[in-house]
Amino acid sequence: MIVTVIIRKNTYRDSVILMRLSNKVAELDGVLQAGVVMGTPTNKEFLKALNLLTEDARQASPNDLVIALDTQDEKSMDHALSEVDRLLTTRVSKDESKIVPKTLDSALRVMPDANLVIISVPGIFAKREALKGLRKGLNVFIFSSNVSIEDELELKQLALEKGLLVMGPDCGTAIINNIVLGFGNVVNQGNIGIVAAAGTGLQQVSTLIHNEGFGISQAIGTGGNDLSKTVGGIMMIEGIKRLEQDDETKVIVLISKPPNQEISERVLKIAHQSSKPVVVNFLGGNIENIESQGYTAAKTLEDAATTACALVQGKQAIKNIFTASNEEILSIAQSEWDRLAANQNFVRGLYTGGTLSYEALILITPLLGEIFSNSPLKPHLKLDDSTLSKNHTCVDMGAEEFVIGRPHPMIDYTLRNQRIIKEGNDPETAVILLDVVLGYGSHDNPATELISPIQEVKANAERNGRYLSVVASIVGTSLDHQDFHKQYKLLEDVGVIIMPSNAQAARLAALIATRGAIQDKLFEEALK
């Protein structure tokens, strides 16, 4: 084993470029570990975990590029280093082909009528850039995470004073004027406006609305902390007001994990003043409580989408547990559970979308009982080690412990594929439950990544006298560059059962793993 750490002073590259580069280098023959990162505090933690945080690396600044490699021998090291150089130069030559300003001020000289700034610099620098943007009268979209809640409050208060929007920090997606910002899906333009404090929640609702033949007027992301007690729902309230004034918007959908009680009441009070129907989807929130206050509450992201589509047409919403009939669902499920071996009893959910993982927990905990997770519903159900499942488990693989120094699992399928193989080879796993998220920012062809590990675990189960069921939902549309139908076909061909929504996929997984024992409880839900 040979460890080499090289510091390139004052050489900056963005995180996506470096993560892709690190991945390519890590795949080279003879390379054991590779970390090519900027010297930020978070990245140093990542290098520490790889045992590559040398004293030089510890001293590096966020403006210094750290190339840290662990290889089998000298020859592999030389090859890896030359590959790092080649990949770094490739990007630079692309940069040099365009004239690019170096600051927000100089960019504004080139584009004086700019109306939005997107910020995705390391969190420690994000507030500074956002403040500059607001002072110049720009609306702000902050993708960066690791911005303190106090800084978030300060930015949002300033935005309110100036009549501007601050989407984020930690805002994954928004759709403004039919343009996708950050990670998001291409959807039809239409009459449903969304304000969401949950990124993949926004993606699931907007794609389901599109797939029902309707469209989105505006979808405003607020960042997950907007409805905290400190921030007070400033941007969700502002978003509701903007959508109220927007002529294109006929129905408003609010999406969040359960907000702070006081803030929830504040937000709902503003929603109550709206002249437009408002659908409230506070995942895991008290539906009766919301409905008793006169709002249309949706239990799932899918219910939020279908309810909004019904309201746009002036109709009452029909809440379906499944799109297909109960008989069809039972027939599909039984053909799966009939092939399970006696000790295959557990659902293993492997998610790339945090909100989708949370939604699955909310929906199937009443059906299956306790479900372990790295982001559980109750503290005692937290996995000791996120990489080791226990009984029924649902893992959010986009959580911090999986993404420090690595690309998000929506972009890079390596970690999730390894986990599919691990769970699939566990003789107690009955069903693997997956989300496949399409759209800007996501992998260009996710199904091709998933095919091989799924085929491998299915074949291995068969060799060992078992059957492995794989259930998934695809968050996407036929307008996404990955093409929903193409992805669907590729996965269907390797025996994956694809459901129309995450909610339906999670319910079907529970039905299969329990061999239909929960069917009465499940189908009764439809009557509620």
Place this chain on the structure above:
Amino acid sequence: MTEKEKLFNKELKVINIGIEMFADDLEKQNVDVIHVNWRPPAGGDLDILKLLEKLEGS
């Protein structure tokens, strides 16, 4: 609300600071976007940056 503040139902004009992929994705959507060749301020020295921010009053 001024024209700049409105944002809805008018042409987006975007300045992108950070991940270049976001600018590329906006270009694919035919959005007018300028990517900033951002570098950490104060040469990435966080102590100097704090002083700088105090001076700037942020």
